[in-house]
Amino acid sequence: MSIPADDESFTRLVGGDADQDERTVEAALRPRTLAEFVGQERLREQLSLVLDAAKARGRSADHILLSGPPGLGKTTLAMIVAAEMGVPLRITSGPAIQHAGDLAAILSSVSEGDVLFFDEIHRMARPAEEMLYTAMEDFRVDVIVGKGPGATAIPLDLPHFTMVGATTRTGLLPGPLRDRFGFTGHLELYEPAELERVLVRSAGLLEVELRRDGSREIAGRSRGTPRIANRLLRRVRDFAEVRADSIISGAVARAALTVFAVDELGLDRLDRAVLTALCRNFAGGPVGLGTLAVAVGEERETVEEVAEPFLVRAGLLARTPRGRVATPAAWTHLGLAVPRDVAFGGGFGEPDLFSAADGP
Structure with missing residues (x-):
């Protein structure tokens, strides 16, 4: 997919199952320039130097890898790179590239100076990955025509x-x-004060009156992630418009x-x-990830990739060689008494040497 580096690009790159109005609002909240991007000061300064130097030389910028937890702005930064360079943005993702031919088709359509954004690049198929090496370093790919002994490699300059x-x-x-x-x-999780700045900016774009205590309440529940902060802001706005006076105060945010x-x-x-499953069903663990996923009625990948990272960071869950265990803080947060004989399997606090899929 190719997107011009203008305002339209920020309304076209949206996803999920939300309705069109919700996706449009989400896209409208994306920063358009590095100056508008809140937080990640060191990364913004470094990226600004890379882009300014490339523009001064009249050349394309070096290839850029952005890493970090979901929802921190990697996609937005890719769009900003294209906008700052004044070039089109082409978008694809690792899961969509399963064969070398898929990658060759995308690369053959790239124009001089374009920005090619690969989301979830770690999920690209290995044959395509190996083709990408020469494309990134030598700006060339070898297209294989035919099969078997008669196959011929045709070099294609990019x-x-x-x-x-x-x-x-x-x-x-x-x-x-x-x-x-x-x-x-690398993008780091946001501090609450940074999320408050994100919320104030978003509230202005949404034309919502957001009081200081309201922004503080929402920021504190946003898991250090701007995407979550903006999503919660929209839901609190709905509550305020229907059940309050359309003003988001701390009390209104808490109720919403x-x-x-x-x-x-x-x-x-x-x-x-x-x-709850860890504490009530398995006495705090340890329990294997597969067993835990069955207990909550979710896929293993959902528990591992959606819930577990934040629970570990919050100190509520620990990964041990024998399985997942609930920390004393988890019992306390659920309003449960911490049993004296809570067993951490002898591995609490040790490195996660392997993933216990269905441990004891």
């Missing part, structure tokens, strides 16, 4: 372009691919987030279901 890769799991990228990125930036089942730590239904 125009200079900038690859922007986004990944939530840098460790899954092979070394040769990481080495071909000229700049690597209670309705939408987001507690004071930012835990939602799935998070609490995982902790």
Whole structure:
């Protein structure tokens, strides 16, 4: 998909199952320039230097790898790179590239100076990944025509372009691919004060009156993630318009987030279901990930990739060689007494040497 680097690009790159109005609002909240982008000061400064130097030389910027948890702005930064360079943005994702031919088709349509954004680049198929090495380094790909002994490799020269890769799991990228990125930036979780700035900006765009205590309440439940902060703001806005005076105060935000089942730590239904299953069904663990997923009625990948990272960061869950365990803080957060004989399996606090899929 090719998107021009203008305002339209920020309304076309949206996803999910929300209706069109919701997706349009979400896109409208995206910053358009590095100056508008809130937080990540060091990364913004580094990225600004890379882009300004490339523009001064009249050349495409080096390939850029952006890593970090979901929802911190990797896609938005890719769009900003294209906008700052004044070039079109072409978008694809790792799961969509399963064969080398898929990648060759995309690369053959790239024009001089384009920015090619690869979301979830760590999920690209290995044959395509190996083709990408020469495309990024030598701006050339070899297209194989025919099969068997009669197959012929036809070299195809590519125009200079900038690859922007986004990944939530840098460790899954092979070394040769990481080495071909000229700049690597990691996005950190946001502090509450930074999220408040995000919310104030978004409230202005949404024309919502957001009081200081309201922004503080929402920021504290946003799990350090701007995407979640903006989503909660929209839901609190709905509550304020229907059940309050359209003004988002601290009390209104608390009432709204209670309705939408987001507690004071930012835990939602799935998070609490995982902790409740650990504490009530398995006496705090350890329990294997597969068994835990069955207990909460979710897929293993959903528990591992959606709920578990935040629960670990919040100190409510620990990953041990024997399985997942609930920490004393988890019992306390659920309003349960911490049993004296809570067993941490002898591995609490140890490195997660392997993933216990269906441990004891």
